[in-house]
Amino acid sequence: MDPVYEVEQRCADAWPAQVDERLGEWRLRAAGGFTGRANSALTCGDPGMPVSEALLRVETFARRNGISPAAHVVRDAKHENAVAAAGWVVNEDHPGGAESGVLxxxxxxxxxxxxxxxxxxxxxxxxxxxxxxxxxxxxxxxxxxxxxxxxxxxxxxxxxxxxxxxxxxxxxxxxxxxxxxxxxxxxxxxxxxxxxxxxxxxxxxxxxxxxxxxxxxxxxxxxxxxxxxxxxxxxxxxxxxxxxx
Incomplete structure (x- = not known):
């Protein structure tokens, strides 16, 4: 298993969202807006469809659960360019900062x-x-x-x-x-x-x-x-x- 994928999945399991739906290997998460991690789509792995279509599913999920759409994207992941091509941008205004490190x-x-x-x-x-x-x-x-x-x-x-x-x-x-x-x-x-x-x-x-x-x-x-x-x-x-x- 890819080591980044493995660590991200374990961290997600340790931080359980109220709603956690699978989209292929992606995880769509919602928890009333409490923390970015519990209210974003973890985009590690293959969503089982084109990234642009998967991100539309993320938006639909967010609306259904009363949160703002957001994608948790590992820096330099192979699908990062596809996320940008779909019209998404890095959230520079995120309360915790635009970028985080996993130690x-x-x-x-x-x-x-x-x-x-x-x-x-x-x-x-x-x-x-x-x-x-x-x-x-x-x-x-x-x-x-x-x-x-x-x-x-x-x-x-x-x-x-x-x-x-x-x-x-x-x-x-x-x-x-x-x-x-x-x-x-x-x-x-x-x-x-x-x-x-x-x-x-x-x-x-x-x-x-x-x-x-x-x-x-x-x-x-x-x-x-x-x-x-x-x-x-x-x-x-x-x-x-x-x-x-």
Whole structure:
């Protein structure tokens, strides 16, 4: 199996959309507008029809599910030119940035000095929701973040308050990492590294040997953090939208 296709499929499984329909090997996803990944067509593989026709299906799917049409396209994929030829353009206004990198690495690199209060649970707490998403999550947020099997919700608590949070999901031997957040007044104290080390230990106990995560191209601090933990860029992707939307 193509390694990019394999990683993208596992990441999609770790981030379950409320609606996930197959179009050949493509996946049409919708989740009430919560995150680009859960509300775009993953265009890895063969849709079983010309790309231009497949993109019309993407638009129809989006209208039916009340979201804007978008295609998650791996940079330099063989069908990228066909997406452009169909009149789609890179979404330069995407909230997370026009381009994101997918980083992968072994869990053995996630070392940190001990951090008190690190916990990974099977169920997100109210404090975890408040920091990682919002205090009262929407149905879409609950589905994407907490409906899948093999999910772990990492947190660091200080004086009864969750001050750092992260989500992990194990798919096969891959630990997907997302939603890392540290309260501003607790940053630069090693909490992120300590929390990630705890999540990596949890992932290893659940069968993972490697990790993957998506980072926006402009998020320099996150790139530095994960590369220092042994992760490296695997590939990049961009969101494309019909011209004029």
């Amino acid at each position: 992968t690495g072994p869990l053995t690199g996630f070392h940190s000095p001990p951090v008190d209060g690190v916990e990974v649970s099977d169920v997100p707490t109210p404090g975890w929701w408040e920091l990682a998403a919002q205090a009262v999550p929407t149905a879409a947020q609950r589905h994407v973040l907490a409906s899948g099997s093999g999910s772990g919700f990492g947190s660091v608590t200080r004086d009864g308050e969750v001050v750092a949070a992260v989500r992990g999901a194990v798919v096969g031997d891959l630990l997907h990492i997302a939603r890392l957040a540290v309260r501003p007044d607790h940053r630069r104290g090693g909490l992120a590294r300590g929390l990630l080390a705890g999540l990596a230990e949890w992932g290893a106990k659940n069968g993972a040997t490697r990790c993957a995560l998506q980072v926006a191209e402009h998020n320099t601090p996150a790139w530095r953090l994960y590369t220092s933990l042994g992760c490296a860029e695997h590939h990049r992707y961009r969101y494309w939208v019909p011209l004029g939307t």
